[in-house]
Amino acid sequence: HMDKKVKLHQIEADALLAGITVDTKNFCVKTGAMTFESAAFLRRNGADSIRVRLLFQNDMDAYKAKATAVRDAELFRDHIAISVCPSDVENSTLTAAQAADDLMNVTGIQASFVCCKVEDTVYISARSFGEINVQRVMEKLGGGGHLTVSGAQLTDCTVEEAKEKVRAAIEEYLEEEA
Structure with missing residues (x-):
């Protein structure tokens, strides 16, 4: 116009x-x-x-970190990917977000959650196509965003603890939806 x-x-x-x-x-x-x-x-x-x-190109280290996060993703409830992005690369939170995006290209994945620890904070990037409302899941962890793109930050916990909190938040969300 x-x-x-x-x-x-x-x-x-x-x-x-x-x-x-x-x-x-x-x-x-x-x-x-x-x-x-x-x-x-x-x-x-x-x-x-x-x-x-x-x-939008990445350097080789960031590309490898993203590939590692995608490769090491665990399936939760058969259709949700949860992973950790290595934090030893520059802009690791951006790389984690890109990994969450990439995991949505895998057949059968309805939502993805990728954690990345920077200093004492674990950043979580969440993605979906809308079937799972990742905003509501991330709100349970003090975060927020949008139905299909969301995130949260957890302090004073390990990435393993953060992954467990993500699983619990997903379980709680799915119970509410049932």
């Missing part, structure tokens, strides 16, 4: 396309005709999807 005479600089178009890419998880979630029309407008104004993709 923008004036056709608007002309963006290349960097502005790239930044806006990057925002759309993140918000829609690579045009997979909550997209409509306006999403694609906006992306087409940005492309006409110089946005480059390759440059945008390069913005």
